[in-house]
Amino acid sequence: xxxxxxxxxxxxxxxxxxxxxxxxxxxxxxxxxxxxxxxxxxxxxxxxxxxxxxxxxxxxxxxxxxxxxxxxxxxxxxxxxxxxxxxxxxxxxxxxxxxxxxxxxxxxxxxxxxxxxxxxxxxxxxxxxxxxxxxxxxxxxxxxxxxxxxxxxxxxxxxxxxxxxxxxxxxxxxxxxxxxxxxxxxxxxxxxxxxxxxxxxxxxxxxxxxxxxxxxxxxxxxxxxxxxxxxxxxxxxxxxxxxxxxxxxxxxxxxxxxxxxxxxxxxxxxxxxxxxxxxxxxxxxxxxxxxxxxxxxxxxxxxxxxxxxxxxxxxxxxx
Amino acid sequence: xxxxxxxxxxxxxxxxxxxxxxxxxxxxxxxxxxxxxxxxxxxxxxxxxxxxxxxxxxxxxxxxxxxxxxxxxxxxxxxxxxxxxxxxxxxxxxxxxxxxxxxxxxxxxxxxxxxxxxxxxxxxxxxxxxxxxxxxxxxxxxxxxxxxxxxxxxxxxxxxxxxxxxxxxxxxxxxxxxxxxxxxxxxxxxxxxxxxxxxxxxxxxxxxxxxxxxxxxxxxxxxxxxxxxxxxxxxxxxxxxxxxxxxxxxxxxxxxxxxxxxxxxxxxxxxxxxxxxxxxxxxxxxxxxxxxxxxxxxxxxxxxxxxxxxxxxxxxxxxxxxxxxxxxxxxxxxxxxxxxxxxxxxxxxxxxxxxxxxxxxxxxxxxxxxxxxxxxxxxxxxxxxxxxxxxxxxxxxxxxxxxxxxxxxxxxxxxxxxxxxxxxxxxxxxxxxxxxxxxxxxxxxxxxxxxxxxxxxxxxxxxxxxxxxxxxxxxxxxxxxxxxxxxxxxxxxxxxxxxxxxxxxxxxxxxxxxxxxxxxxxxxxxxxxxxxxxxxxxxxxxxxxxxxxxxxxxxxxxxxxxxxxxxxxxxxxxxxxxxxxxxxxxxxxxxxxxxxxxxxxxxxxxxxxxxxxxxxxxxxxxxxxxxxxxxxxxxxxxxxxxxxxxxxxxxxxxxxxxxxxxxxxxxx
Numbered sequence: 001x002x003x004x005x006x007x008x009x010x011x012x013x014x015x016x017x018x019x020x021x022x023x024x025x026x027x028x029x030x031x032x033x034x035x036x037x038x039x040x041x042x043x044x045x046x047x048x049x050x051x052x053x054x055x056x057x058x059x060x061x062x063x064x065x066x067x068x069x070x071x072x073x074x075x076x077x078x079x080x081x082x083x084x085x086x087x088x089x090x091x092x093x094x095x096x097x098x099x100x101x102x103x104x105x106x107x108x109x110x111x112x113x114x115x116x117x118x119x120x121x122x123x124x125x126x127x128x129x130x131x132x133x134x135x136x137x138x139x140x141x142x143x144x145x146x147x148x149x150x151x152x153x154x155x156x157x158x159x160x161x162x163x164x165x166x167x168x169x170x171x172x173x174x175x176x177x178x179x180x181x182x183x184x185x186x187x188x189x190x191x192x193x194x195x196x197x198x199x200x201x202x203x204x205x206x207x208x209x210x211x212x213x214x215x216x217x218x219x220x221x222x223x224x225x226x227x228x229x230x231x232x233x234x235x236x237x238x239x240x241x242x243x244x245x246x247x248x249x250x251x252x253x254x255x256x257x258x259x260x261x262x263x264x265x266x267x268x269x270x271x272x273x274x275x276x277x278x279x280x281x282x283x284x285x286x287x288x289x290x291x292x293x294x295x296x297x298x299x300x301x302x303x304x305x306x307x308x309x310x311x312x313x314x315x316x317x318x319x
Numbered sequence: 320x321x322x323x324x325x326x327x328x329x330x331x332x333x334x335x336x337x338x339x340x341x342x343x344x345x346x347x348x349x350x351x352x353x354x355x356x357x358x359x360x361x362x363x364x365x366x367x368x369x370x371x372x373x374x375x376x377x378x379x380x381x382x383x384x385x386x387x388x389x390x391x392x393x394x395x396x397x398x399x400x401x402x403x404x405x406x407x408x409x410x411x412x413x414x415x416x417x418x419x420x421x422x423x424x425x426x427x428x429x430x431x432x433x434x435x436x437x438x439x440x441x442x443x444x445x446x447x448x449x450x451x452x453x454x455x456x457x458x459x460x461x462x463x464x465x466x467x468x469x470x471x472x473x474x475x476x477x478x479x480x481x482x483x484x485x486x487x488x489x490x491x492x493x494x495x496x497x498x499x500x501x502x503x504x505x506x507x508x509x510x511x512x513x514x515x516x517x518x519x520x521x522x523x524x525x526x527x528x529x530x531x532x533x534x535x536x537x538x539x540x541x542x543x544x545x546x547x548x549x550x551x552x553x554x555x556x557x558x559x560x561x562x563x564x565x566x567x568x569x570x571x572x573x574x575x576x577x578x579x580x581x582x583x584x585x586x587x588x589x590x591x592x593x594x595x596x597x598x599x600x601x602x603x604x605x606x607x608x609x610x611x612x613x614x615x616x617x618x619x620x621x622x623x624x625x626x627x628x629x630x631x632x633x634x635x636x637x638x639x640x641x642x643x644x645x646x647x648x649x650x651x652x653x654x655x656x657x658x659x660x661x662x663x664x665x666x667x668x669x670x671x672x673x674x675x676x677x678x679x680x681x682x683x684x685x686x687x688x689x690x691x692x693x694x695x696x697x698x699x700x701x702x703x704x705x706x707x708x709x710x711x712x713x714x715x716x717x718x719x720x721x722x723x724x725x726x727x728x729x730x731x732x733x734x735x736x737x738x739x740x741x742x743x744x745x746x747x748x749x750x751x752x753x754x755x756x757x758x759x760x761x762x763x764x765x766x767x768x769x770x771x772x773x774x775x776x777x778x779x780x781x782x783x784x785x786x787x788x789x790x791x792x793x794x795x796x797x798x799x800x801x802x803x804x805x806x807x808x809x810x811x812x813x814x815x816x817x818x819x820x821x822x823x824x825x826x827x828x829x830x831x832x833x834x835x836x837x838x839x840x841x842x843x844x845x846x847x848x849x850x851x852x853x854x855x856x857x858x859x860x861x862x863x864x865x866x867x868x869x870x871x872x873x874x875x876x877x878x879x880x881x882x883x884x885x886x887x888x889x890x891x892x893x894x895x896x897x898x899x900x901x902x903x904x905x906x907x908x909x910x911x912x913x914x915x916x917x918x919x920x921x922x923x924x925x926x927x928x929x930x931x932x933x934x935x936x937x938x939x940x941x942x943x944x945x946x947x948x949x950x951x952x953x954x955x956x957x958x959x960x961x962x963x964x965x966x967x968x969x970x971x972x973x974x975x976x977x978x979x980x981x982x983x984x985x986x987x
């Protein structure tokens with residue numbers, strides 16, 4: 001009888017332990033939403049491969065060092081922030097990542113964007129694949145970037161850091177806005193941003209571009225309305241910039257022919273040049289992820305402060 | 320007679336003036352009367368303090384028209400000069416590789432010396448163009464500038480330099496972004512600086528009018544005749560060539576690539592009855608100016624109507640391609656070669672040779688699988704290793720594609736070279752690949768398709784559309800070879816202009832388009848590679864079974880007819896076979912140049928001279944070339960890759976140039 005009782009107890013405790021561990025495991029399971037649906041992971045993946053620059057940028061911003069990413073040399077030149085540690089392996093180009101090298105690095109998860117979408121079936125043979133589309137004509141790119149940032153954070157078990165980082169970004173944007181409001185005495189100008197394609201044409205940023213979203217968050221409206229496109233950019237003739245009118249014109253560095261530009265009668269006839277409402281913006285990556293909004297806003301604010309009417313305050317962005 | 324000639328010039332000048340006035344009305348708020356005032360008070364233009372529209376007119380519209388006049392005139396003049404020097408109506412500055420030389424120089428400078436772009440870009444482009452001309456002349460031989468070799472050398476250099484530039488862009492894409500608008504050819508001006516920079520450099524054209532007429536008149540008697548009349552031919556031709564290329568180089572440096580004008584203007588001039596060399600030079604110059612001013616006005620108009628910037632080069636190609644076909648169609652058929660003459664070779668291949676070659680290709684395939692760069696514990700090493708299951712999964716479709724594409728294009732080359740009686744014709748010139756490219760680029764830019772997802776079907780549809788067009792146009796002229804070449808050249812150039820237009824739009828989509836254009840086996844799926852293999856195998860079987868047709872046709876159409884062959888039907892079927900082979904390959908892996916030209920050639924050099932033997936030997940040669948190219952592409956810049964299509968253009972281009980140089984030495 002006693003033996004039986006002991007056996008029963010033992011059995012019950014076994015059942016209890018199994019149940020408990022199961023529950024604790026259920027808590028460990030990670031459910032991630034990507035652009036195609038829900039995926040579950042048993043535990044936080046530690047070896048992350050980021051196959052596009054905007055993905056790599058967000059993974060790095062979460063404090064996770066990916067094991068592999070593409071075109072690292074060019075990333076350092078054009079995207080710049082956040083910095084890439086030397087331990088990250090280069091896997092070749094964004095459109096043709098080196099699959100054998102990727103496989104040899106044994107990633108736990110592979111994160112891709114639209115240029116790699118059609119490679120999905122092959123990549124899935126290496127590791128589970130998540131797809132985050134940031135740039136599309138159909139949605140708001142900036143909102144998509146922020147949502148994707150949260151999803152990636154969920155996957156990497158850094159949801160809290162992401163929320164903190166986003167809150168920090170909101171705070172930073174609010175600070176920048178205050179600085180601008182002070183410099184412009186509460187009267188923020190309208191602004192249009194662009195990049196020079198040649199002496200006669202520009203790539204103008206409009207709806208759905210990071211630049212415009214950053215400006216909107218700073219409380220600034222576009223000087224020229226331009227409907228959404230996939231990348232938020234459209235080629236325009238230089239002379240169309242006259243429609244900026246009373247607004248401010250900001251162009252991104254680098255532009256090799258700045259000297260010739262300064263001597264151009266047509267450029268100097270532009271209303272914004274005559275009124276001194278024009279400045280260049282430090283090189284910034286226009287096709288990035290969530291945190292690139294902050295970098296973009298900082299670069300834009302710095303330029304706007306430089307040409308602000310109240311020169312008494314410091315023209316440098318205060319950190 | 321004199322009166323009618325001067326009447327013709329007066330008429331042309333009047334038309335030119337009308338087009339200039341029309342061009343001035345596009346996209347401006349300034350009335351005609353105000354325009355006149357601005358023009359006569361041009362010297363006081365500094366005082367237009369606040370009138371923005373007036374400033375735009377004086378600083379953008381007027382220099383743009385002047386630029387179109389100057390560049391159009393130069394392209395027409397130089398086109399005529401070169402066509403008369405080479406006595407070939409299909410020569411133009413662009414076909415001699417000038418533009419691709421300038422393009423490569425600009426790409427290299429933007430990637431490796433971005434800080435110099437502002438000051439030295441014109442210098443780099445001009446140097447690139449002149450060096451390219453030097454190379455082309457070196458290849459063709461100074462004695463040999465008046466024939467077909469110089470055109471072929473130009474074509475080879477064009478593809479070679481273009482491929483190198485594409486590879487550089489793909490490995491460093493962000494740097495090259497601003498170049499695409501130059502590649503598309505843009506006449507828009509910002510002030511008078513460019514005009515002021517350019518016109519003194521064009522003044523040298525006066526020398527052409529002083530010296531060229533006499534030299535050209537003597538050359539019409541043939542080189543020997545000219546020499547007999549005391550003309551020192553080589554320095555004369557070389558000097559004129561250099562002058563012409565200089566003029567074109569400085570022009571395209573300022574405005575970018577504008578094709579067709581140089582090709583078209585002299586052909587129209589001859590249609591209008593220009594008889595003497597001087598007459599043709601002058602009239603071509605005028606016509607070039609007219610055509611460019613008119614097409615540029617059209618480009619501006621299209622830009623205002625579509626809210627998209629339409630570059631001048633795109634408009635010139637849209638007008639130029641059909642116009643070229645229209646104006647040259649009758650002229651050319653008289654010059655057709657009527658039978659196929661083989662490149663010479665001392666060897667004679669035995670039947671067992673094919674078997675040995677097959678063994679060689681098989682060994683190459685196996686070695687390419689086993690040997691290469693790999694990553695072990697995060698280190699890059701060269702190693703011999705059996706592919707793992709995963710490696711094998713990636714490698715076998717690529718290998719299958721390489722073999723099938725190489726063999727398919729080689730067979731297409733053999734067929735085409737014999738069909739149109741030109742041992743140096745390449746299947747690319749039919750425009751089949753260009754049609755595929757055009758369909759895909761249009762789908763990606765205007766409908767927003769993912770170029771890699773959409774590739775096989777849309778590309779194939781594009782190829783078939785071009786084939787339909789070729790058959791339609793060809794039927795009218797009894798499928799005269801030169802007509803096919805002309806249509807192909809025009810279509811290819813037109814489509815290239817459209818692709819440049821798409822690339823110049825400047826977003827991240829251009830990156831995927833470019834990587835498709837490189838011609839890579841990377842993305843070919845298992846199923847697609849098998850489709851290609853079976854498609855190519857079927858068409859090759861057809862070609863082998865009908866090799867008697869080919870032998871008969873290459874001997875001469877009349878001969879084939881006398882032997883009871885239904886020539887039109889056989890020709891049509893074989894032409895469709897060529898087109899299908901090109902379409903299959905392009906749809907699967909993108910455009911691949913040179914294989915179709917080189918493989919048949921190498922087969923003949925190895926001694927496979929009969930059609931029946933040349934077909935399999937060329938196929939094996941093509942397959943080998945592609946396997947080698949894909950292996951090089953995957954290993955030389957590891958972990959990045961260069962597309963097999965690009966590597967084969969570089970390797971093939973260099974081989975072809977060596978071949979031409981050797982041929983030139985031998986003929987001396």
